[in-house]
Amino acid sequence: MIDLDETDRAILRALAGDATLSAGALGRQLGLSQPATWRRIRRLTEAGALAGRRLVLDRAALGFGVTVFLGVTLAAKGRVSLEDFERAVSAIPEVQTVQHVLGLYDYRLRVVARDIADFERVLRRRIMTLPGVGAVDANVLLSEERRPGPL
Template sequence: MDHLDLDRFDKAILTTLAEEGRISIADLARRIGLSKSPTQARLRKLERDGTIRGYRAILDPIQLGLDHVAFVEVKMSSTSEAALAKFNAAAASVPEIEQVHLIAGNFDYLLKVRTADMRAYRRVLAEKISTLPGMSSTSTYVAMEAVKEDGLADVT
């Protein structure tokens, strides 16, 4: 995959928007040290080329009653491209699965699953995760506390 050459203004735009997605163009321009027109042009380019994939509200899962986080190691019975594609599509359709990562290691996938409590997690595991195509076994790790979960990466 080709990476873009981002200058300090592009990086400043990305860092600012990652922290404060609803900032106005005028405030963004002021913060990064450019006028509105070039800031807006750079922002549109970053959106067009896919560096900025979209904007959304960051919801507080605790306020929504989704306190329970489990990480699930998944071992597959087959790692053929067809088997992985079927698993990917099915896992992506399970709303309780927040993240799906294909892993190089002793297992094949790592899932982040968020539910209201252990009872709800056990139901999701039994009725949804365990029925995903191609799955051989799972191991569950329950998170006690989220230390960092902001999703912000350093673009500098």
């Protein structure tokens, strides 16, 4: 674990809000020089505190109006390896996240689709045919509150 001071935390907060900020712009915002800001960003990256920068797409604006969370229980955990299931499900473009979880399900998937009919097609033709899939439980996302920022 990396030790963070207030300046490091301010850098993380600023980048979480706008990852496109240059070191110079970020430094001006925080009262640091560009080289000092760059050194801190490099140190945070090398320590693993910054694991990359991500572009956030507006799914609805791109025509993907439905998000469904699926709880997947594997039928026979001994017959199909977890790696086989993970590899197969990760190859489906509509599956945005694959989470191996402990509890009622073996996996939690976030699936996007254009509409409910499109989701049904993805579910029937792609997800239910994956190796080892036993039971699937679906929850349709109605709304989402996002709280941007570091932990």
